[in-house]
């Protein structure tokens with residue numbers, strides 16, 4: 001592989017592209033996550049590594065392919081030190097890039113046209129591997145035809161047919177055939193889905209992210225947040241506008257109680273997130289990556305004394321490794337899956353607290369006084385991913401589990417969980433404790 005440093009998610013995808021078990025890989029879920037770069041790098045690497053092969057680079061229209069992916073391909077070739085005419089030739093007539101070892105990348109229009117409803121031209125070619133850019137724009141038939149053409153020189157090079165599809169969130173067959181089965185963990189083992197977000201790509205200019213931020217809600221959710229449910233929010237607990245309106249809504253009142261809420265990392269990739277509150281105002285969010293138990297404990301001890309917070313106003317999620325912190329700090333313990341308080345009709349305490357958080361955000365009582373825009377973005381994105389499960393037969397209300405959320409976001413919802421922990425105190429101190437969370441059941 002040339003000297004291009006892949007992003008974390010591109011690296012995960014790369015391993016699937018180079019293995020001999022994955023047949024289909026879907027990469028994407030928002031704008032600018034490095035989809036085209038990954039695709040072009042893969043095709044070039046395949047061509048250089050295996051002589052005489054034929055790779056397809058397709059998109060709905062050739063003109064959009066030439067304006068986007070082809071430019072990325074030239075960029076990748078250049079970054080890899082390859083020169084036109086010396087190492088490869090581009091033929092603008094046949095739309096082919098041919099390398100010195102006779103391997104080629106052919107650019108193809110994948111639009112199903114009335115003049116050729118069976119896509120005869122496409123159905124007549126043989127290929128070794130394929131990329132479909134913006135796959136949600138092509139028809140299922142075009143995708144099936146591309147898949148069926150994967151056979152050229154596979155045996156000769158001991159390869160398996162492989163197709164990479166890049167996409168932004170959409171409502172078409174990519175969502176029903178790949179995204180939903182991925183979230184529900186029922187994709188067959190030879191098909192992989194790797195979500196990617198603009199924030200995963202450190203090479204994107206800040207101005208581009210700023211531009212995505214100014215888009216109308218639906219587009220922003222789709223392209224910036226990678227939200228596949230951007231237009232079906234009936235089951236969402238939070239909405240973008242109410243979260244956005246919490247920003248610096250109130251000043252912290254010095255006579256209010258302070259709280260520290262700790263969501264402790266459970267697995268290697270997760271972070272420990274601490275939110276510090278004055279009343280219902282979040283004044284600080286701190287994220288720790290991979291801290292050992294003792295260091296984390298000492299950090300929290302320092303925070304407690306710096307802010308003068310009583311241990312009873314410190315709460316940690318005590319599932320798994322969090323238990324040790326609760327013991328050492330003698331703070332309040334939060335068990336996600338414990339019963340809802342006051343006999344209310346929630347599946348567990350965590351669902352009860354998230355619903356409380358949603359209510360208080362909608363009522364304008366929560367203030368998010370955090371200056372760092374990327375932390376606020378992450379929190380927003382995580383809250384938007386929290387959906388209600390179907391109300392269970394016994395009429396209890398629950399939110400989707402952390403694993404499903406992790407799948408939808410591509411990351412663990414640690415910040416949202418830390419913020420949710422604060423609601424334990426609000427729920428605990430409920431004065432009038434209605435038996436049912438009726439305000440919520442719709």
Ligand SMILES: Nc1ncnc2c1ncn2[C@@H]1O[C@H](COP(=O)(O)OP(=O)(O)OP(=O)(O)O)[C@@H](O)[C@H]1O
Nearest residue numbers: 005006007030031032033034035036037038203204
């Ligand atoms: N590994 C990398 N190393 C250097 N630059 C990269 C890398 N990955 C992506 N980039 C750069 O980041 C920018 C966005 O990448 P790319 O065009 O591949 O994203 P995309 O997901 O295809 O975007 P879009 O949604 O607009 O199609 C490009 O300028 C690209 O050159």
Ligand SMILES: [Mg+2]
Nearest residue numbers: 035036037068
């Ligand atoms: Mg692209």
